[in-house]
Amino acid sequence: MTVIFRCDARSQGEDFSHFWEHTVGSGHATLALRADWQAQMRRAHDELGFRHVRFHGLLDDDMGTLIDQDDQPLYSFFNTDQIFDFLLSVGMRPFVELSFMPTMLSSSGQIIFHYRANVSAPKDYDQWSALISKLVAHWVDRYGEEEVRQWFFEVWNEPNLEAFGSGKQEDYFKLYAHTARAIKSVDGQLKVGGPATAANAWIEDFTAFCANNDLPVDFISTHHYPTDAFGQPGDDTETQLSKSTRSALRDEARIARDQAGDRPLYYTEWCTSSNPRDPMHDQPYAAAFIVKTVMEARGLVQGYSYWTFSDIFEENYFPSQPFHGGFGLMNLHGIAKPAYRAFELLHGLGAEILQMDGNHPTVDAWSVRDGHSTSVLISNFALPRRPIKDETVHVELLNAPVPAIATIRRIDDSNANARALWETMGRPDYLSPAMADELHAVSAMRAEHLPVFWSDRGLEFDVTVPPLGIAAITLEFASLA
Numbered sequence: 074m075t076v077i078f079r080c081d082a083r084s085q086g087e088d089f090s091h092f093w094e095h096t097v098g099s100g101h102a103t104l105a106l107r108a109d110w111q112a113q114m115r116r117a118h119d120e121l122g123f124r125h126v127r128f129h130g131l132l133d134d135d136m137g138t139l140i141d142q143d144d145q146p147l148y149s150f151f152n153t154d155q156i157f158d159f160l161l162s163v164g165m166r167p168f169v170e171l172s173f174m175p176t177m178l179s180s181s182g183q184i185i186f187h188y189r190a191n192v193s194a195p196k197d198y199d200q201w202s203a204l205i206s207k208l209v210a211h212w213v214d215r216y217g218e219e220e221v222r223q224w225f226f227e228v229w230n231e232p233n234l235e236a237f238g239s240g241k242q243e244d245y246f247k248l249y250a251h252t253a254r255a256i257k258s259v260d261g262q263l264k265v266g267g268p269a270t271a272a273n274a275w276i277e278d279f280t281a282f283c284a285n286n287d288l289p290v291d292f293i294s295t296h297h298y299p300t301d302a303f304g305q306p307g308d309d310t311e312t313q314l315s316k317s318t319r320s321a322l323r324d325e326a327r328i329a330r331d332q333a334g335d336r337p338l339y340y341t342e343w344c345t346s347s348n349p350r351d352p353m354h355d356q357p358y359a360a361a362f363i364v365k366t367v368m369e370a371r372g373l374v375q376g377y378s379y380w381t382f383s384d385i386f387e388e389n390y391f392p393s394q395p396f397h398g399g400f401g402l403m404n405l406h407g408i409a410k411p412a413y414r415a416f417e418l419l420h421g422l423g424a425e426i427l428q429m430d431g432n433h434p435t436v437d438a439w440s441v442r443d444g445h446s447t448s449v450l451i452s453n454f455a456l457p458r459r460p461i462k463d464e465t466v467h468v469e470l471l472n473a474p475v476p477a478i479a480t481i482r483r484i485d486d487s488n489a490n491a492r493a494l495w496e497t498m499g500r501p502d503y504l505s506p507a508m509a510d511e512l513h514a515v516s517a518m519r520a521e522h523l524p525v526f527w528s529d530r531g532l533e534f535d536v537t538v539p540p541l542g543i544a545a546i547t548l549e550f551a552s553l554a
Contacts, residue, residue: 078431
């Protein structure tokens with residue numbers, strides 16, 4: 074059966090901001106000092122449009138931000154400056170996650186991750202406040218008020234989880250109060266927010282606490298993954314996802330949007346799953362999920378930070394296998410995964426979305442206008458273990474003129490899928506330069522001519538989209554007037 078979607082090409086559209094480009098995630102702050110990380114970050118900005126980057130551990134001992142030298146505090150902001158200097162030089166800004174606890178200030182030895190981040194509360198909140206105010210004042214002095222006012226200061230990471238502290242609201246709220254006041258003491262126009270929780274937690278309680286205690290909160294931040302709260306303890310990722318719902322992240326964002334009230338809402342982490350070794354991160358599944366999820370989040374959030382842009386990442390350990398199911402849009406060698414290409418397609422969309430009529434259990438379609446061109450984006454997505462098959466999609470653009478150019482690009486098992494070629498190579502643990510070049514080449518999308526039929530009514534075309542596939546059609550017109 075043919076799936077039909079219909080759109081009036083001359084209709085008035087709605088504003089379509091590229092909210093997902095506001096921020097992208099990374100792993101650990103010290104990684105931003107690496108040349109390969111910086112090369113991939115520059116590329117993600119240039120090709121995908123990301124404007125801010127967020128990472129853990131800016132205050133960790135390995136950054137040297139505050140250490141104990143002969144029982145005296147030694148502040149060193151040189152490494153943070155190196156990172157931020159680079160970001161600004163390539164047109165990006167930091168979304169500053171204030172974490173984790175310098176050992177000198179830690180109240181316990183609670184640690185997390187391969188890089189041994191201390192996640193305890195400060196033993197002296199006055200010293201913590203002094204660190205924050207000194208650091209922020211230094212950045213204002215170095216980069217200027219107008220620049221730093223465009224940054225975002227997020228207090229901690231997922232404080233509702235015991236892995237990142239006590240998991241208790243009162244402990245986080247106390248930390249937030251001291252941190253927010255320290256930041257605002259430097260410049261009242263700097264933006265600070267939270268609660269930076271996992272799974273949409275604490276938003277209403279957090280805003281009530283801030284209101285009751287006259288605390289500033291300029292934005293709300295939280296996280297959500299489609300594996301959150303689905304399945305049973307011990308379930309593998311595929312089982313968790315099979316028990317999720319097809320639009321889980323949209324539904325959660327609607328709840329968070331209502332709870333955030335009129336404050337800006339930023340999801341500072343989301344992904345296809347929360348598993349750092351999930352093969353689906355490397356496969357077309359992730360691309361189809363990304364397109365559907367981003368398009369469904371419009372109008373709900375001001376920022377939607379995908380976790381992460383690169384497999385240069387070391388929470389569990391630093392990997393070496395080229396495709397190991399890491400979170401990144403690019404692998405260690407900078408080879409674009411299907412997920413990267415999904416964001417490339419999204420970046421190429423215009424700023425005016427049109428009403429598209431049609432409905433199907435696995436197929437979604439959107440039409441976005443950009444001057445004299447119109448893009449039609451089609452995805453065929455289902456959760457694991459759910460029915461899905463090849464679908465023939467018939468698109469009608471009513472009142473459209475004859476296009477000068479009609480092209481199609483695809484992401485699926487046979488297109489822009491470098492991991493599939495790596496598997497035919499025998500899944501080598503390390504790549505030769507020639508192998509890397511071949512994988513780079515096959516990761517690219519190809520623009521091919523698309524036959525269309527035009528009549529006085531408008532234009533029509535048919536596209537077959539395989540399971541977990543994406544088709545992006547670009548129509549160039551001499552004029553839409």
